[in-house]
Amino acid sequence: MKKQDENDDRVFKRDLLASLPNLRAFAVSLTGRHDKADDLVQDTIMKAWANQASFTAGTNMRAWLFTILRNEFYSQMRKRGREVQDSDGLFSERFSVHPEQYGRLDLQDFRKALEKLPDDQREAIVLVGAAGFAYEEAAAICGCAVGTIKSRVSRARSRLQELLGVSGEGDFGPDPGDAAITQRAFGS
């Protein structure tokens, strides 16, 4: 084994590991369930590993991995047909461990709303709005035009607003801490 190969392997593994939390969050967003998401991530890791040679070092590994995971997700869905979405018990469990941390944001409601979006809209808003991809990168990952991604993101936003009943700024009051400061500032 050549030194260079060894070094490439190390870099590949390091970059793969660094991308995993983000990749996994994308999988949870797509499937709506932790158990299914982790199976999907596992399949993606194996695919990526087997196709190491086809990855061009120095290019965007994250985009490459997301593309593999996305393709895997849709091909599995086609094979199995869409199973009835069960509420993600595992997800509830994990998020109820620290209710104080998540209580204010009600992430359960958000997850449910996200689940109601059509797949193409959901992946678009997640890639651009949370996973940290530019519109162009998201378009490449989804194999569609940049304009298509933009309109999907925009439709996803409107639909989420409807679903969550977010009507305006009033839904997001200031943090209790901020309110206290405001009170102190104007109280005297």
Add this chain to the structure above:
Amino acid sequence: MSEENRKKNEMNTAHPQEIKPGSMPPNASISRKLREFYNAVQEEGIPDRFLDLLERLEQAEKNAKSVNVK
């Protein structure tokens, strides 16, 4: 992290031409909720099963290579 912040700002201010006056705050809060949701999953870290899997893949590759050399 600064890259992420840049994206966050982009998300809130992207293509203003598509946004009607007054619809900006709800969009911003949707974006924020989405990121909170996503970050909560990211912060769970990497489950051991994936670390184990990578170890096994790496080991299998090493074994295969040493066999090839012989």
